[in-house]
Amino acid sequence: MPFCNHFQLDLAMAAFNPSSWASSQWFIFIISALLLLGIFGIIASQPSKKPIQRPPVSNKIRKPPKLFTLEELRAYDGENGKPIYIAVQGPFDQTPTVFDVSRGRDFYGPGGPYHVFAGKNASRGLAKTSTDPDDVEGPLDDLSESQKDSLSQWYLRFMEKYENIGHLKLEDIENIKKTA
Numbered sequence: 001m002p003f004c005n006h007f008q009l010d011l012a013m014a015a016f017n018p019s020s021w022a023s024s025q026w027f028i029f030i031i032s033a034l035l036l037l038g039i040f041g042i043i044a045s046q047p048s049k050k051p052i053q054r055p056p057v058s059n060k061i062r063k064p065p066k067l068f069t070l071e072e073l074r075a076y077d078g079e080n081g082k083p084i085y086i087a088v089q090g091p092f093d094q095t096p097t098v099f100d101v102s103r104g105r106d107f108y109g110p111g112g113p114y115h116v117f118a119g120k121n122a123s124r125g126l127a128k129t130s131t132d133p134d135d136v137e138g139p140l141d142d143l144s145e146s147q148k149d150s151l152s153q154w155y156l157r158f159m160e161k162y163e164n165i166g167h168l169k170l171e172d173i174e175n176i177k178k179t180a
Contacts, residue, residue: 089155121137
């Protein structure tokens with residue numbers, strides 16, 4: 001039998017001791033977790049190759065919304081190089097919103113297919129999808145549900161495409177209702 005001293009026997013027994021073995025597994029787990037956290041930290045701190053895109057900053061100072069009378073609105077029909085404004089009733093607005101449609105001059109400007117709407121509250125004509133001058137302006141109370149839906153779609157299109165610059169005065173809208 002080989003010679004074995006008491007110290008070597010204690011070491012051999014410690015290697016097979018279940019409590020010692022479990023604590024060494026915890027030690028390996030903790031070291032592995034710390035290494036993984038360190039690797040993820042290094043990766044996360046690396047700058048992204050794709051630059052962050054921020055929305056462009058507009059240097060244009062936005063004017064506060066203006067209140068227009070129907071008479072004031074009529075001056076903005078695109079004649080003589082003037083801007084082109086069109087008022088459209090929104091589904092939840094008390095008064096029609098006035099949009100600057102000047103960049104659509106080919107459509108709404110003089111000679112364009114929709115010039116009849118320029119400088120007017122075009123809500124009724126848009127709802128009825130009519131360019132007949134008699135249909136362009138007037139009350140909205142007698143519109144069908146499908147015409148009201150059409151008007152809402154036009155309003156959303158104008159909101160997406162053109163700048164909202166103001167509203168029509170409430171008194172003018174009430175006068176339209178009284179004369180109908």
